[in-house]
Amino acid sequence: MKRYTIFVITENFIGILNRITIIFTRRGINIDALTASESRIPGVHRITIEVTVTEETVIQLVNQIEKIIDVIKAFHHEDTGVVYQELALYKIPVSRLDGGLEKIIRDHHAKIIAAEPDFVVLELTGHKEKTRELLEILKGYGILEFARSGRVAVAKRMLTIDSFVN
Amino acid sequence: METKMRGADIVIRSLIAEQAELIFGYPGGAIMPVYDALYDYQDQIKHVLTRHEQGAIHAAQGYARISGKVGVCLATSGPGATNLITGLADAQIDSTPLVCITGQVAAHLLGTDAFQETDVMGISMPATKWNFQVRRAADIAPAIAKGFFIAQSGRPGSVLIDITKNAQVELGEFNYQPCQEFRSYKTHYPIADTSILQAAALLNGAERPYLLFGQGVILGKAEAELKFFLDKSGIPAASTLLGSGALSQEHPNYVGKLGMHGNYAPNLLTNQCDVLLAVGMRFDDRVTGDLSRYAKQAKVIHLELDPSEINKNVKADVAVLGDCKESLAKLTEAIAAKKHEAWMAKFRALEQQENEAVVQHDLKPTKVGLTMGEAIHHINRYKADDAVLVTDVGQHQMIAWRYFNYKKTRTQVTSGGLGTMGFALPAALGAQLHDYSRQVICVVGDGGIQMTIQELGTIMQTKAPVKIVLLNNNYLGMVRQWQQMFFDKRYSFTELDNPDFIMLAEAYGIKAKKVSDRADLAEAVEDMFIHDGPFFLEVVVEKEDNVFPMIATGCSVEEVRLN
Numbered sequence: 001m002k003r004y005t006i007f008v009i010t011e012n013f014i015g016i017l018n019r020i021t022i023i024f025t026r027r028g029i030n031i032d033a034l035t036a037s038e039s040r041i042p043g044v045h046r047i048t049i050e051v052t053v054t055e056e057t058v059i060q061l062v063n064q065i066e067k068i069i070d071v072i073k074a075f076h077h078e079d080t081g082v083v084y085q086e087l088a089l090y091k092i093p094v095s096r097l098d099g100g101l102e103k104i105i106r107d108h109h110a111k112i113i114a115a116e117p118d119f120v121v122l123e124l125t126g127h128k129e130k131t132r133e134l135l136e137i138l139k140g141y142g143i144l145e146f147a148r149s150g151r152v153a154v155a156k157r158m159l160t161i162d163s164f165v166n
Numbered sequence: 167m168e169t170k171m172r173g174a175d176i177v178i179r180s181l182i183a184e185q186a187e188l189i190f191g192y193p194g195g196a197i198m199p200v201y202d203a204l205y206d207y208q209d210q211i212k213h214v215l216t217r218h219e220q221g222a223i224h225a226a227q228g229y230a231r232i233s234g235k236v237g238v239c240l241a242t243s244g245p246g247a248t249n250l251i252t253g254l255a256d257a258q259i260d261s262t263p264l265v266c267i268t269g270q271v272a273a274h275l276l277g278t279d280a281f282q283e284t285d286v287m288g289i290s291m292p293a294t295k296w297n298f299q300v301r302r303a304a305d306i307a308p309a310i311a312k313g314f315f316i317a318q319s320g321r322p323g324s325v326l327i328d329i330t331k332n333a334q335v336e337l338g339e340f341n342y343q344p345c346q347e348f349r350s351y352k353t354h355y356p357i358a359d360t361s362i363l364q365a366a367a368l369l370n371g372a373e374r375p376y377l378l379f380g381q382g383v384i385l386g387k388a389e390a391e392l393k394f395f396l397d398k399s400g401i402p403a404a405s406t407l408l409g410s411g412a413l414s415q416e417h418p419n420y421v422g423k424l425g426m427h428g429n430y431a432p433n434l435l436t437n438q439c440d441v442l443l444a445v446g447m448r449f450d451d452r453v454t455g456d457l458s459r460y461a462k463q464a465k466v467i468h469l470e471l472d473p474s475e476i477n478k479n480v481k482a483d484v485a486v487l488g489d490c491k492e493s494l495a496k497l498t499e500a501i502a503a504k505k506h507e508a509w510m511a512k513f514r515a516l517e518q519q520e521n522e523a524v525v526q527h528d529l530k531p532t533k534v535g536l537t538m539g540e541a542i543h544h545i546n547r548y549k550a551d552d553a554v555l556v557t558d559v560g561q562h563q564m565i566a567w568r569y570f571n572y573k574k575t576r577t578q579v580t581s582g583g584l585g586t587m588g589f590a591l592p593a594a595l596g597a598q599l600h601d602y603s604r605q606v607i608c609v610v611g612d613g614g615i616q617m618t619i620q621e622l623g624t625i626m627q628t629k630a631p632v633k634i635v636l637l638n639n640n641y642l643g644m645v646r647q648w649q650q651m652f653f654d655k656r657y658s659f660t661e662l663d664n665p666d667f668i669m670l671a672e673a674y675g676i677k678a679k680k681v682s683d684r685a686d687l688a689e690a691v692e693d694m695f696i697h698d699g700p701f702f703l704e705v706v707v708e709k710e711d712n713v714f715p716m717i718a719t720g721c722s723v724e725e726v727r728l729n
Contacts, residue, residue, distance in 0.1 A: 011350050022292050063474035069296040069316055072350040
């Protein structure tokens with residue numbers, strides 16, 4: 001089993017995400033992370049799905065996704081084939097702050113994006129391994145909330161979305 | 167020219183624009199405006215009122231399979247829509263083109279648990295090729311145009327269009343534009359010449375090539391191309407369940423049927439061929455048995471229109487993506503003319519074994535009780551070449567398939583992929599309503615017929631001259647067979663106390679006859695065919711008879727058993 005990123009270029013119609021996810025559900029496959037947003041072409045959406053499966057399975061998944069009538073194109077990459085990024089937010093109570101936070105922020109290239117009387121929010125962008133590492137460290141400060149985005153990714157292959165959308 | 171009209175009128179005018187001639191349906195609250203509009207167009211489009219929405223959709227399937235056109239269904243929201251689901255799933259897995267239109271509560275009530283509201287979009291999503299909800303009158307015609315295009319292009323399938331009640335009563339522009347393409351949907355793949363050359367090279371070098379054909383040949387209207395290919399190549403050819411009829415069984419290359427209850431030689435020799443050429447079939451598990459021991463010795467060539475089927479179950483050494491009508495024609499040109507007499511003789515020798523071990527018992531039994539095979543044998547004697555065989559699911563389905571003499575294309579209607587009991591009676595009705603003059607024979611078991619027996623009422627009302635042959639063994643026979651073979655004869659809930667079917671048929675005004683003795687069978691079958699109008703023939707068969715050959719679950723095709 002390997003980690004794959006599946007890109008889906010699709011029309012922005014109601015229910016399309018449901019049609020995609022039932023392909024995973026039916027086969028008992030868990031989606032590790034999923035992000036969806038409009039692409040740079042109006043009306044065309046881009047869905048990024050992270051999944052840990054065998055190569056055989058990811059090919060079947062992509063074939064089935066591409067079979068969906070309103071899906072324009074679907075393809076998959078191994079981690080080495082994509083440049084990807086994730087974003088994590090950590091909400092920490094002010095009451096637990098000590099002198100150590102500055103070093104942690106510097107070491108991890110994190111930043112404080114909000115400070116309220118009761119809490120501060122740190123932001124870190126990076127791969128899951130890095131955001132998880134910071135999470136472990138910040139646990140000592142009593143994390144109030146932690147949220148991590150799914151992966152956003154671009155392929156290393158030199159193909160543009162325009163070649164599929166005409 | 168654009169004109170404003172009610173959404174309900176747009177629905178009917180759009181169906182007429184798509185050349186729909188016949189709709190199967192059932193009215194109800196949320197679809198009433200459409201039914202009201204239909205009242206004005208009865209001279210242009212016919213509607214058949216079934217007795218249940220499941221009956222309507224199976225009838226539409228039967229109609230679609232025989233006519234090659236899109237089957238059309240109308241139903242109301244809530245239970246009307248949910249009753250369509252089995253048929254949607256059945257049509258989708260068997261690649262039958264269907265457009266179903268359901269009424270829906272008014273848009274402002276969506277999501278409020280309004281009366282007869284159900285999330286039919288969510289429910290039908292995994293059972294359809296495409297579904298769409300229309301909430302404005304102006305969107306109805308484009309949705310229907312797109313639906314018809316999707317249902318019948320590429321690999322056909324089922325489409326559901328859900329129309330809210332407000333959209334049916336509001337006014338909208340009507341300017342019908344058929345749909346021919348859109349950017350996210352590819353229907354045609356140009357045949358790659360390199361793959362044709364590779365396939366031809368494999369076939370030309372083959373000692374024991376073997377062709378399997380499926381329904382793709384029928385859907386792709388490639389029957390003539392298949393025949394020409396076989397004439398030139400000399401390759402033995404076997405049919406899947408749904409492929410039956412694509413090639414006349416009298417063709418010299420025809421060697422029989424594939425799968426769990428197919429013929430002995432076609433299954434066994436799958437594991438002896440050196441090149442396996444699959445045309446318009448998808449290597450269903452009922453065909454392949456244990457995949458890890460399926461045709462491992464062979465190079466596989468797969469001619470297939472649906473890209474997702476290639477390498478899904480069986481890895482293809484050469485995949486030819488595209489319409490098999492084109493690829494078969496190109497392949498015929500590219501191959502050398504050959505004969506494979508020694509290889510063919512192997513099929514014939516095994517066929518002889520099957521005849522002695524199985525066919526003899528089925529068609530010329532020495533036991534007192536009638537066999538299902540005998541009934542089919544007599545049907546063959548009286549049927550027309552283009553007679554349609556509609557079957558339900560179970561032992562009778564396999565026996566009828568095994569012994570029916572398929573001579574023409576589009577003569578077979580059965581629920582293959584989904585295995586829907588209750589399919590046959592309404593499907594036969596739909597097939598018959600496409601053409602009253604054609605013989606439609608509905609072979610059904612005593613279990614399945616009772617799942618949709620209410621459609622006798624529709625047969626009565628339409629006077630569709632369906633010939634219903636009930637093979638009655640007072641058991642859910644196929645399940646009983648499995649219980650006998652694999653569950654130590656523990657017949658758990660498979661025996662039926664049945665009604666008097668003859669009285670039941672007669673109550674619907676259908677002429678009926680019951681046969682229990684061999685001496686009466688031939689005459690009864692003849693009477694059935696002579697009778698002008700629907701006929702119900704009950705044949706009481708041996709209670710505990712089994713279907714052989716058989717490839718048990720988990721076994722390899724070479725482990726096909728004769729008893």
